[in-house]
Amino acid sequence: MTTHSRNETLLEVESISLSFGGVHALSDVSFDIRKGEVRSIIGPNGAGKSSMLNVINGFYHPQEGSITYQGKRRAQMKPHEAALGGIARTFQNIALFRGMSTLDNIMTGRNTKMSKGLFWQALHFGPAKREEIENREFVEHVIDFLEIQTIRKTPVGRLPYGLQKRVELGRALAAEPTLLLLDEPMAGMNLEEKEDMSRFILETNEEFGTTIALIEHDMGVVMDISDRVVVLDYGRKIAEGTPEEVRANQNVIDAYLGVSHD
Amino acid sequence: MFYRENGQFKSSYSSDQAIFPIAQDRAFVIGILLVAFCGVPFFINEYWANAILIPLLVYALAGLGLNILTGYCGQVSLGTGAFMAVGAYASFKLVGFFPEVNYLILIFVSGLVTAAVGVVFGLPSLRIKGFYLAVATLAAQFFLIWLFNKVGWFYDHSPTGMITVRPIDFFGVRVTGPEATPAAKYLFTLTIIATLTLTAKNIVRGRVGRSWMAIRDMDIAAELIGIKPLQAKLSAFAVSSFYIGVAGALYFGVYLGSVEPLEAFDINQSFYVLFIIIIGGLGSILGAFLGAAFIVLLPILMKNLMVGGFGVASGTAGHVEILLLGALIIFFLIVEPHGLARLWQIAKEKLRLWPFPH
Amino acid sequence: MAFDLFLLEVVISGLMTGVMYSLVALGFVLIFKASGVFNFAQGVLALFAALALYDFLAEDGWFFAVFGFTLPVWLAIPATALIMIFLAWVIERAVLRFLVKQEEIILFMATIGLAFVLEGLGDLLFGSDVKPLDIGIPQGASDLLLDNFNLYVEKLEIVAAATAAVLVTALAIFFQKTRVGRALRAVADDHQAALSVGISLNKIWVIVWSVSGIVALVAGIMWGSKSGVQFSLSLIALKALPVLILGGFTSVPGAIVGGLIIGVGEKLAEVYVGPLVGGAIENWFAYVLALGFLLFRPQGLFGERIIERV
Numbered sequence: 001m002t003t004h005s006r007n008e009t010l011l012e013v014e015s016i017s018l019s020f021g022g023v024h025a026l027s028d029v030s031f032d033i034r035k036g037e038v039r040s041i042i043g044p045n046g047a048g049k050s051s052m053l054n055v056i057n058g059f060y061h062p063q064e065g066s067i068t069y070q071g072k073r074r075a076q077m078k079p080h081e082a083a084l085g086g087i088a089r090t091f092q093n094i095a096l097f098r099g100m101s102t103l104d105n106i107m108t109g110r111n112t113k114m115s116k117g118l119f120w121q122a123l124h125f126g127p128a129k130r131e132e133i134e135n136r137e138f139v140e141h142v143i144d145f146l147e148i149q150t151i152r153k154t155p156v157g158r159l160p161y162g163l164q165k166r167v168e169l170g171r172a173l174a175a176e177p178t179l180l181l182l183d184e185p186m187a188g189m190n191l192e193e194k195e196d197m198s199r200f201i202l203e204t205n206e207e208f209g210t211t212i213a214l215i216e217h218d219m220g221v222v223m224d225i226s227d228r229v230v231v232l233d234y235g236r237k238i239a240e241g242t243p244e245e246v247r248a249n250q251n252v253i254d255a256y257l258g259v260s261h262d
Numbered sequence: 263m264f265y266r267e268n269g270q271f272k273s274s275y276s277s278d279q280a281i282f283p284i285a286q287d288r289a290f291v292i293g294i295l296l297v298a299f300c301g302v303p304f305f306i307n308e309y310w311a312n313a314i315l316i317p318l319l320v321y322a323l324a325g326l327g328l329n330i331l332t333g334y335c336g337q338v339s340l341g342t343g344a345f346m347a348v349g350a351y352a353s354f355k356l357v358g359f360f361p362e363v364n365y366l367i368l369i370f371v372s373g374l375v376t377a378a379v380g381v382v383f384g385l386p387s388l389r390i391k392g393f394y395l396a397v398a399t400l401a402a403q404f405f406l407i408w409l410f411n412k413v414g415w416f417y418d419h420s421p422t423g424m425i426t427v428r429p430i431d432f433f434g435v436r437v438t439g440p441e442a443t444p445a446a447k448y449l450f451t452l453t454i455i456a457t458l459t460l461t462a463k464n465i466v467r468g469r470v471g472r473s474w475m476a477i478r479d480m481d482i483a484a485e486l487i488g489i490k491p492l493q494a495k496l497s498a499f500a501v502s503s504f505y506i507g508v509a510g511a512l513y514f515g516v517y518l519g520s521v522e523p524l525e526a527f528d529i530n531q532s533f534y535v536l537f538i539i540i541i542g543g544l545g546s547i548l549g550a551f552l553g554a555a556f557i558v559l560l561p562i563l564m565k566n567l568m569v570g571g572f573g574v575a576s577g578t579a580g581h582v583e584i585l586l587l588g589a590l591i592i593f594f595l596i597v598e599p600h601g602l603a604r605l606w607q608i609a610k611e612k613l614r615l616w617p618f619p620h
Numbered sequence: 621m622a623f624d625l626f627l628l629e630v631v632i633s634g635l636m637t638g639v640m641y642s643l644v645a646l647g648f649v650l651i652f653k654a655s656g657v658f659n660f661a662q663g664v665l666a667l668f669a670a671l672a673l674y675d676f677l678a679e680d681g682w683f684f685a686v687f688g689f690t691l692p693v694w695l696a697i698p699a700t701a702l703i704m705i706f707l708a709w710v711i712e713r714a715v716l717r718f719l720v721k722q723e724e725i726i727l728f729m730a731t732i733g734l735a736f737v738l739e740g741l742g743d744l745l746f747g748s749d750v751k752p753l754d755i756g757i758p759q760g761a762s763d764l765l766l767d768n769f770n771l772y773v774e775k776l777e778i779v780a781a782a783t784a785a786v787l788v789t790a791l792a793i794f795f796q797k798t799r800v801g802r803a804l805r806a807v808a809d810d811h812q813a814a815l816s817v818g819i820s821l822n823k824i825w826v827i828v829w830s831v832s833g834i835v836a837l838v839a840g841i842m843w844g845s846k847s848g849v850q851f852s853l854s855l856i857a858l859k860a861l862p863v864l865i866l867g868g869f870t871s872v873p874g875a876i877v878g879g880l881i882i883g884v885g886e887k888l889a890e891v892y893v894g895p896l897v898g899g900a901i902e903n904w905f906a907y908v909l910a911l912g913f914l915l916f917r918p919q920g921l922f923g924e925r926i927i928e929r930v
Binding site for chain 2: 057058059079080082083084088089091095096097098099100104107108109111112114116117118121122123124128129131132133136137140171172175
C-alpha cells in the first residue's frame with residue numbers, strides 16, 4: 001500500500017455507457033482515479049472491465065458520458081491523445097509485436113519520445129544515432145528493473161507466457177506513463193511470477209509515482225496492493241471503496257457467487 | 263569453430279547496434295564489397311553484365327523496395343510493375359527535359375516522383391487492409407500501365423509506343439545505350455544499389471523501421487502506444503516506391519535500354535518481385551538479394567540445362583520454368599516461409615559449432 | 621428509341637459478361653467460405669478444365685493418341701469433372717495440408733504458386749495455342765429476341781446465364797439442405813469446433829476444392845466456347861477480385877450481384893466514357909470501381925462487418 005501526498009484526481013469517468021449493437025458493455029459507470037494511487041477494477045467475467053480500459057485508452061468510444069483526464073474533459077479519447085498524455089497499458093491477451101525482439105518491442109514504447117525523421121534515419125550517423133542511443137539507455141534501465149536482460153535479443157514469439165507479460169509491462173513503462181492501465185497482468189502466472197509482477201507494479205507506483213489502474217481476478221493480489229477498488233458487474237458499477245469495504249459488501253459477494261438480481 | 267561469436271563483447275550500445283556486430287560477418291561483407299567493386303569490373307564481360315549481374319542488382323533493389331512495404335510494414339502490394347514504370351518514364355522524361363543535369367540526380371528525382379505516386383495510391387491503406395489492399399494496388403497497376411500506353415506524351419508520341427534511353431554520360435563515362443561498357447554500367451548500378459541498401463538498413467533498424475514492423479504485427483496495439491498509422495503506412499509507401507522507382511529507372515535506362523509498358527511492367531513483373539521477396543525472405547534486407555539471385559539465375563540455369571544439355575525446345579523450357587517457379591514458391595512457403603534468408607541464418611548458426619555439431 | 625435500344629443492348633451485354641465473371645467468382649467464394657483461402661489459381665483451374673475437356677473431345681489430344689477415339693460430349697464432361705476432383709485431391713495432399721496453420725497471406729501466395737504450376741503444366745501437356753471449344757452450345761444471336769425486339773443477344777450468353785442460375789440454386793440447396801453442405805458451413809465458422817464434432821478437415825477441403833473445380837469447369841466451358849480456350853482465361857482470376865470486393869468474399873449471391881454490377885459497369889464505361897480517353901478502359905475500370913467501393917464499405921455489399929477486438 002502506498003501513501004500518496006496529493007489527493008487530486010488524475011482521471012474521472014462520468015456516466016459512461018458503451019454498447020455494441022444490442023450488447024450493453026457498460027451502463028452509466030462513474031468513478032475516479034486519484035494521482036499516485038493503485039486503483040483496482042474487479043468483477044466477474046464479462047463485467048465490462050476491459051471495455052472500461054479501452055474507453056480510457058481511446059480504443060472504444062462511448063455513446064454517452066465523458067472522460068476528464070488531467071483536467072481536460074472530453075466525450076471520447078483519441079488513442080494518440082491518450083498516448084501523448086502519458087497513458088500506457090498492457091493487454092489481456094498480450095499485444096506484443098511478435099516479429100521483433102524484446103529490446104525492439106520495448107523500444108517501440110519510446111516512440112512518442114523520439115522524433116528524428118526519415119532523412120536522419122537514413123543517414124544514421126548524427127542526430128538519429130544520438131537519439132537512438134539516448135533512448136536505448138532508458139530502455140536498458142527498464143530492462144534492468146524488470147530483470148529481463150538475458151532475453152533482450154530473443155524474438156518475443158519464442159518467450160514463455162510469463163516473460164511475455166513482463167516484456168509488455170516493459171513496453172508500457174518505457175513510455176514513462178503518468179497513468180498505467182494493466183489488464184490482468186497476472187493471468188496465467190504461477191505464485192512466484194505473481195510475486196515478481198506484484199513487486200514490479202508496487203515499485204513502479206512507489207518509486208516513480210505512476211498512477212495505476214489494474215484489472216485483476218486474484219483477490220489476494222487486489223487486497224494486497226490496491227489503495228481503492230471499483231467493482232463492475234454486467235456493465236454497471238456495483239460498489240467501490242477500500243479493499244476491506246468492498247470485500248464486506250453484500251452486492252459484491254452476491255455478484256461473485258452468482259445470485260441473480262431483479 | 264571459426265565462426266564463434268564468443269569473446270566478442272560489445273562495450274557500447276553503438277557497437278551493439280551495428281549492422282554487423284559479429285566480426286566474421288563484417289569481414290565477409292567487406293570481402294564481398296571489395297570483390298564487387300574492385301575485382302569484378304576487370305573481369306566482367308557483356309554477357310555477365312547484361313544477363314546476370316545488372317538484372318540481379320536491379321531486381322534486388324526492387325525487391326528491397328517491395329520488402330519495405332510488404333515484408334516490414336505488412337502492406338500487400340501487387341503494383342510493383344506499375345511503380346517501376348513510373349520510375350522508368352519519369353527518368354525518360356526528365357532526361358528529355360534536362361539533358362545537362364547529372365544522371366544520378368535525375369534518377370533520384372524519378373525516385374521522388376514515384377514516391378509521390380506511391381503515397382497517393384497508398385492512401386487507401388488507411389482504411390483497407392490485407393487482400394483488399396492488394397486489390398487497390400491492382401487498380402494502380404492496371405490504371406498506370408494503361409496510362410503509359412495511351413497517353414502519347416509519356417513516350418514522346420513515338421509510333422511504336424516504346425521508349426528508348428538516350429545515351430547518357432556520367433562524369434564523362436557513358437553509362438547507357440549501346441556504347442556503354444559493361445564495366446561502366448555495372449559500377450554505376452552497383453554504386454546506387456550499395457548506397458540504397460545501406461540507407462534501407464539504417465532506416466529499418468531505427469525508429470521508423472520499428473514503427474513499420476509494429477503496424478505489421480499488430481496495428482491496433484501500435485496505434486494505442488502512440489504510433490501514428492498514417493505516418494507509418496504512408497512513409498512505408500513512400501520509401502518503398504522510391505526504391506522501386508529507382509529500380510525501374512535503372513531497369514529501363516541501364517538494363518534494357520528500351521521498353522514497352524505492356525510487356526516490361528505488367529502484372530507478371532509485380533509477381534516476379536513478390537516471388538523474389540517470398541523466396542528470399544520477407545522482412546529481410548539480405549533476402550532481397552538472395553531472392554533476386556534466385557529469380558535471375560533460375561531461367562539461365564534452366565535454359566543451359568534443358569536447351570543446351572537435353573536439347574529441349576526453348577518454348578518448352580519456358581513452360582517448365584514457370585512450373586518450377588510455382589512449385590518452388592509452394593515448396594518455400596511450406597518448408598521455410600521465411601525464405602532463403604532464414605536458411606542462411608540457420609547455416610550460420612550451424613557454422614558456430616562446426617566441426618562439432620550438437 | 622434507337623438510343624434506348626442501344627443502351628439496353630450494352631446493359632444486357634454487360635450483364636452477360638457479368639454472369640461469366642460471377643461463374644469464376646463463385647469458385648472463389650466456395651473455397652474462401654469453407655477454408656478461408658483466397659484461391660488465386662481459380663482462373664487457371666478454369667483454363668485447365670477447359671484444356672482437359674478439349675483433350676477428350678479433339679483428335680489432336682492425348683486421349684485420342686492413347687486410346688484411339690474421342691469421347692462424346694456427354695461423356696467428356698463428366699470425365700473432366702473426375703479429373704478436377706482428382707486434382708483437388710492432389711492439391712489437398714501436396715499443398716494444403718502442410719499450410720493449415722499459416723496466415724492467410726501465406727496461403728494466398730501458395731495459390732499464386734499453384735497457379736503458376738498449373739499454367740506451366742497445362743502448357744506442357746496441352747500446348748499453348750488457342751483451341752476452339754464446341755460442346756454443342758448454339759452459337760450466334762438469338763433469333764427470337766432479334767426478330768421480335770430488335771435486340772442483339774448471343775445465345776451462348778443466355779445459356780451461360782441460365783447455367784449460372786441453375787448452379788447458384790444448386791449450391792444454395794447444397795449448403796442449406798445437405799449434411800455435407802452444413803458441415804462445410806460449420807468448418808467455415810470454426811475449424812476447431814468442426815474437428816471436435818468429428819468432421820475431417822482434409823476431407824472437407826477435398827470436397828470444397830472439387831466443387832470449386834467443377835464450377836471452374838463450367839466457367840471454363842462458357843468462356844472457352846465464347847472465345848476459345850486460351851491463356852488469357854487464367855487472367856480472369858484477377859478480374860474476379862473486384863467482383864468479390866463488391867459482393868463480399870463469403871457470399872454466393874454476392875458473387876452473382878457483384879459480377880453483374882462489374883460487368884455492366886465496365887461495359888457502360890467502355891462504351892460511353894471510353895471513346896473520350898482512347899478506349900480500353902475495361903482494363904482498369906473494374907478495379908477503380910472496387911477501390912472506390914472499398915473506401916466507403918470495406919466489407920463489400922454482402923460481406924460481414926469485421927469488429928476488431930483487443
